[in-house]
Amino acid sequence: MAVEKKLEEEIMTLYDKYNNALFGIILRIVKDQHIAEEVLQDTFVKIWQNLDHYQSSKASIFTWMSKIARNLSINAIQSKAVKKAGFTYSMDQLKEDNIAENNINENFDLRTHINILNHDQKQIIELVYFNGFTHQETHQHLGIPLGTVKSRIKLALNSLSHLFFVSDSTKFLIFFLLIQWQ
Amino acid sequence: MTKEEFINSGLLEEFVLGLTSEHQDKVVLEHLDMYPDLCPQLKKWEFSLEELARKNAIAPSSDLKNRLQQKLDFHDTNSAAILKKANNTSLINRKFWMNIAATYLLFATLGLIYFAYQNRQLSKQSEQLVMENAKLSAEKNDLESVNRKFSFVREVETQVLQFSDKNKPVGTVFINHSLQKTSFKISNLASPPAQKVFQMWADVDGEMVSLGVLDAPQNGDLIDLPYMKNATSLNITIEPLGGSKTPTVANLVATIVI
Structure with a gap:
């Protein structure tokens, strides 16, 4: 019983730590609170079932968990669209619809958090991170060369790294120096 | 793939964004083993995307945790x-x-x-x-x-005259009529008595004209003196502090005829 209790506590620790961040990604993709909550539950069930396949030396736990969440979200909107329309939707059409909804829903606006990105980089992050587009799909959707897609993704990731990595460590450094001066 | 080809393929970016297939995941992991120097870049991107997700986090219903606990075995x-x-x-x-x-x-x-x-x-x-x-x-x-x-x-035109006191040289006078300049180089002048000073005089048309007081003279000093065109002699006397209007002949120290 002690092992089961500890097991429960630990999976719930993961939930407490990551549920809001994962739910933010899921809700932006599925656009429905009820479905998003079902997907979040399924995500944690799958995380729990597959933790023994996860290799910490290769990728962070959040990268691994968010990939599960995103794949389940895309599956969910695909099946939702199938149920709604009664026929098979193409993934491209699904994503087109999803982007249209994204653009009019101000609750899901990323602008306040990623102002450091320019329009092109922001668009790329929204497409690939919050809509699950591959490079090939992004190239077709935006009508820009594949090489440009790759370079924009890399620039956007580097800009984000600069924003979060540098700013957080700088804050830490300033805090440390302030303590030293006192 | 070479390291360059792997970087240019964009697979690492797709991997961190969760867009890769299982097969592509294996390819990425193999290449990360081959080129471990790419790992810090991957970690940075992972950290950034996690931060992005945290900053865009949305809370689900509060009872979802209980429902999940019931669902998990x-x-x-x-x-x-x-x-x-x-x-x-x-x-x-x-x-x-x-x-x-x-x-x-x-x-x-x-x-x-x-x-x-x-x-x-x-x-x-x-x-x-x-x-x-x-x-x-x-x-x-x-x-x-x-x-x-x-x-x-x-200067070649400069006239050089030795100033002596009882056959003992006290200095040298330099006179240049072209440049209308006179200087006095002190070489062996003893200190004046207490409360007294040395004063320079020029004999001009029979009248003694003061050229000034030698203020704390030091051997080796080169002192500029006022140029007197018609001077026939130069004289040094001992005078009270501040100098005198007329020379005290009894206290004559040295004289030189020009």
């Missing part, structure tokens, strides 16, 4: 081992980032201390250089002044 015998591993992995990641932060902090602090020290040293050196420069500038002015004085002495 915690009596599964494999779960303990699985979650033990998960706990270790999160610990490893936490340790990794703490190490990165500590290293960054250490280098940043050392860098700041080093630059502050360098700045202080350079400021000190700069101040010293300014002082040295001012000192050298003053010395240069003095040398130029002395040079100007002595250049006049070296």
Whole structure:
């Protein structure tokens, strides 16, 4: 019983730590609170079932968990669209619809958090991170060369790294120096 | 793939964004083993995307946690081992980032201390250089002044006369009528008695004209005197402090006929 209790506590620790961040990604993709909550539950069930396949030396736990969440979200909107329309939707059409909804829903606006990105980089992050587009799909959707897609993704990731990595460590450094001066 | 081809393929970016297939995941992991120097870049991107997700986090319903607990089967015998591993992995990641932060902090602090020290040293050196420069500038002015004085002495037209006191030379007088200049170089003049000074006089048309008081004369000094065109002699007398309007002949120290 002690092992089961500890097991429960630990999976719930993961939930407490990551549920809001994962739910933010899921809700932006599925656009429905009820479905998003079902997907979040399924995500944690799958995380729990597959933790023994996860290799910490290769990728962070959040990268691994968010990939599960995103794949389940895309599956969910695909099946939702199938149920709604009664026929098979193409993934491209699904994503087109999803982007249209994204653009009019101000609750899901990323602008306040990623102002450091320019329009092109922001668009790329929204497409690939919050809509699950591959490079090939992004190239077709935006009508820009594949090489440009790759370079924009890399620039956007580097800009984000600069924003979060540098700013957080700088804050830490300033805090440390302030303590030293006192 | 070579390292360059792998970087240019964009697979690493797709991997961190969760867009890769299982096969592509294997390719990426194999290449990360081959080129471990790409791992820090991957960690940075992972950290950034996690931060992005955190900043865009949305809270689900508060009862969702209870529903999840009911859905999960915690009596599964494999779960303990699985979650033990998960706990270790999160610990490893936490340790990794703490190490990165500590290293960054250490280098940043050392860098700041080093630059502050360098700045202080350079400021000190700069101040010293300014002082040295001012000192050298003053010395240069003095040398130029002395040079100007002595250049006049070296002129061919300059008349050189020895000033003597009882056959003992007390100095040399230089007179240049072209330049209308007179100088007196003191060489062996004793100090005046207490409360007395030496005063120079020129005999001009039978009248003694004061050329000034020798204020604290030092042997070796080259003193400029007023030029007297028609002077026939120069004289040094001992006078009360401040000098006299007429010379005290009884206190005549030295005289020279021009």
